[in-house]
Amino acid sequence: xxxxxxxxxxxxxxxxxxxxxxxxxxxxxxxxxxxxxxxxxxxxxxxxxxxxxxxxxxxxxxxxxxxxxxxxxxxxxxxxxxxxxxxxxxxxxxxxxxxxxxxxxxxxxx
Numbered sequence: 001x002x003x004x005x006x007x008x009x010x011x012x013x014x015x016x017x018x019x020x021x022x023x024x025x026x027x028x029x030x031x032x033x034x035x036x037x038x039x040x041x042x043x044x045x046x047x048x049x050x051x052x053x054x055x056x057x058x059x060x061x062x063x064x065x066x067x068x069x070x071x072x073x074x075x076x077x078x079x080x081x082x083x084x085x086x087x088x089x090x091x092x093x094x095x096x097x098x099x100x101x102x103x104x105x106x107x108x109x110x
Contacts, residue, residue: 001025004032010108012043012075018050021058030061037065042074045107049080054088066097079107 003018079101101107
């Protein structure tokens, strides 16, 4: 199960992910990011503190937007991933393509 909560702070749109992102619910994550892009968001933070699991489908959602983020100059950052979830990003080399930070304060101040 996946819960996504959105809020704004310091000019950033923050998506708080809670639970698991898998093939059955990755569309929710996709729709949330798509809406922020359509609304003209210039800065998106993903709060992954409560993210317990992410499948290749979930990772694919992030990967599918990398070009959009770059083309539209959207500042995209992820923070708070557990060691287990972060390891999945590292295995696929995504930590080299995305800005991933240990905590919110570091993400905001970088």
